[in-house]
Amino acid sequence: MGDLGPEVTVERAVPADAEGIVGVLAAVGAEGRYIANEGPIWSAEQQRQVILQADPHLQLILVVRAGSQVVGTLEMIRGAWHKNRHTATFGMALLPAWRGRRLGERLVREAEAWASAEGIAKISLAVFASNQPALRLYHRLGYQEEGRRYRQYRIDDQWVDEIWMAKWAPFRSPESSSP
Numbered sequence: 257m258g259d260l261g262p263e264v265t266v267e268r269a270v271p272a273d274a275e276g277i278v279g280v281l282a283a284v285g286a287e288g289r290y291i292a293n294e295g296p297i298w299s300a301e302q303q304r305q306v307i308l309q310a311d312p313h314l315q316l317i318l319v320v321r322a323g324s325q326v327v328g329t330l331e332m333i334r335g336a337w338h339k340n341r342h343t344a345t346f347g348m349a350l351l352p353a354w355r356g357r358r359l360g361e362r363l364v365r366e367a368e369a370w371a372s373a374e375g376i377a378k379i380s381l382a383v384f385a386s387n388q389p390a391l392r393l394y395h396r397l398g399y400q401e402e403g404r405r406y407r408q409y410r411i412d413d414q415w416v417d418e419i420w421m422a423k424w425a426p427f428r429s430p431e432s433s434s435p
């Protein structure tokens with residue numbers, strides 16, 4: 257394939273992706289500024305069990321694969337109760353070398369398609385106010401700020417607000433500007 261590099265796909269995670277997912281979350285966590293964890297959340301075996309035991313109507317775990325390597329992941333979880341089963345919340349992360357290529361958009365669009373198929377009405381997320389790339393992506397896809405927890409985090413010696421954003425069905429978004 258030469259210059260084209262490996263084929264990049266967005267797919268539902270399978271148990272064999274567990275180690276890759278844990279690796280992505282540990283690496284992005286260790287960067288210390290984009291997601292709440294600061295290292296591994298759990299072991300590859302625990303992640304494998306999560307993938308194996310996930311109820312496919314309540315939980316979606318996606319991976320971005322570049323060739324055989326997992327370079328990104330998204331997890332969306334539907335509210336489990338009658339009170340909140342119309343909602344789903346997600347988080348996602350890409351390894352540094354794979355950012356800025358609209359792969360985040362591909363992940364979110366895939367998750368929105370799953371949410372639509374499951375009849376979910378509202379998708380929510382939380383993002384650090386300092387995370388400009390993520391905020392640009394969410395605004396571009398039509399997510400709106402609906403709340404803010406002031407000085408909820410301290411990152412690089414700065415106070416950082418946590419912004420809560422949401423988007424309501426139908427999850428149509430402006431056309432991507434990606435090639």
Ligand SMILES: CC(C)(COP(=O)(O)OP(=O)(O)OC[C@H]1O[C@@H](n2cnc3c(N)ncnc32)[C@H](O)[C@@H]1OP(=O)(O)O)[C@@H](O)C(=O)NCCC(=O)NCCS
Pocket residue numbers: 284290291347348349350351354355356357358359360361382383384387388389390392393396
């Ligand atoms: C947030 C994240 C998932 C976005 O995915 P992405 O594929 O990089 O998103 P995009 O390619 O649409 O880029 C997002 C914006 O950042 C800009 N950007 C440029 N270079 C970038 C880089 N090296 N890294 C990140 N963003 C970059 C893009 O141009 C784009 O801005 P635009 O909409 O004005 O063009 C990804 O950057 C990431 O994993 N970040 C670290 C973890 C994280 O922040 N997770 C989300 C927590 S809420």
